[in-house]
Amino acid sequence: MAERNSYTTRELAQMWNVSESTVKRWADIGELKCYRTPGKHRRFTLDHITEFQVTKGFEATGILIDQDWELPDLDTFLNQKKSDKIREAVLFLAVHNQCGRIRELLERLHIRGVSLAEIYDEVILPVMTSLEESRKGGTVSFGQYRVAVNNLETGLSYFFPKTIRRRRNGNTALCAAPDSCSLLLLNASARVLEIEGWECLNLGHNAPFSAMAEMVEKEPVNLVCVNVSCRKNAQLAEEFPCLCKAADHYRIPIVLLGPELADAKDREPFGRAEYFPSLRAFRQYVARFKG
Numbered sequence: 001m002a003e004r005n006s007y008t009t010r011e012l013a014q015m016w017n018v019s020e021s022t023v024k025r026w027a028d029i030g031e032l033k034c035y036r037t038p039g040k041h042r043r044f045t046l047d048h049i050t051e052f053q054v055t056k057g058f059e060a061t062g063i064l065i066d067q068d069w070e071l072p073d074l075d076t077f078l079n080q081k082k083s084d085k086i087r088e089a090v091l092f093l094a095v096h097n098q099c100g101r102i103r104e105l106l107e108r109l110h111i112r113g114v115s116l117a118e119i120y121d122e123v124i125l126p127v128m129t130s131l132e133e134s135r136k137g138g139t140v141s142f143g144q145y146r147v148a149v150n151n152l153e154t155g156l157s158y159f160f161p162k163t164i165r166r167r168r169n170g171n172t173a174l175c176a177a178p179d180s181c182s183l184l185l186l187n188a189s190a191r192v193l194e195i196e197g198w199e200c201l202n203l204g205h206n207a208p209f210s211a212m213a214e215m216v217e218k219e220p221v222n223l224v225c226v227n228v229s230c231r232k233n234a235q236l237a238e239e240f241p242c243l244c245k246a247a248d249h250y251r252i253p254i255v256l257l258g259p260e261l262a263d264a265k266d267r268e269p270f271g272r273a274e275y276f277p278s279l280r281a282f283r284q285y286v287a288r289f290k291g
Contacts (some may be wrong), residue, residue, distance in 0.1 A: 006043040050162040083122045094148040102155025117283040120188045166197035175224040176203035181229035209239040215247035228258040237269030246274045
């Protein structure tokens with residue numbers, strides 16, 4: 001096995017299902033970055049692998065060989081894409097202040113063909129739910145909860161530049177939350193849009209609908225993405241029509257995201273907006289969007 005955090009020509013050939021000579025050729029012509037050991041052997045880091053896949057626009061179909069982790073069998077779970085075990089690992093790393101390791105884990109999952117939307121749906125958001133439940137149940141203090149959430153977002157911010165993206169498509173989306181929706185969830189929708197080639201204007205959370213409407217009036221927006229985390233909020237229901245008026249004037253669709261709105265009755269005040277229960281479904285929508 002190669003040194004920690006680096007991989008051999010043979011390991012990359014196995015992961016990409018190509019010959020070792022092909023990997024060597026990519027490295028020798030400079031398409032695939034590497035470094036040389038004292039014995040002149042090629043070695044490849046995760047950054048080298050991810051950058052190459054982003055440039056080439058393809059994903060791994062084989063497996064990566066085990067790396068030393070704090071958690072035993074983690075590479076096996078990554079190779080088999082066992083979401084429950086991966087969630088346990090991410091939760092452990094978040095609670096133990098290991099944002100760098102979270103980034104490495106997400107990179108290794110992504111180069112195995114798992115999309116950003118799937119990472120959020122299957123790993124990150126369920127971990128957030130688990131942390132929320134632990135905080136409410138008293139098994140995790142508020143301080144520990146905030147540290148873990150910040151580690152998740154930091155790990156994601158390190159990981160995001162390594163993701164494979166589509167070319168710019170000329171569309172612009174406005175993302176915002178009118179309440180105290182988690183920034184992690186809000187940033188998730190913005191990142192999914194960027195992955196699909198969109199430019200994203202992110203207003204953050206606690207952004208009133210009037211501010212969103214003003215942006216629709218002033219910016220060339222093709223889509224408004226609203227993230228909501230609270231149910232049956234009378235004030236939001238009263239303010240929502242001002243955004244609808246601006247969007248209707250320019251024939252701009254409004255989409256709604258937020259696991260708290262899974263019940264159709266809770267979405268009644270936002271009837272004008274199309275609801276997506278998952279980021280995977282949202283990604284499919286924006287990927288085929290015709291402005």
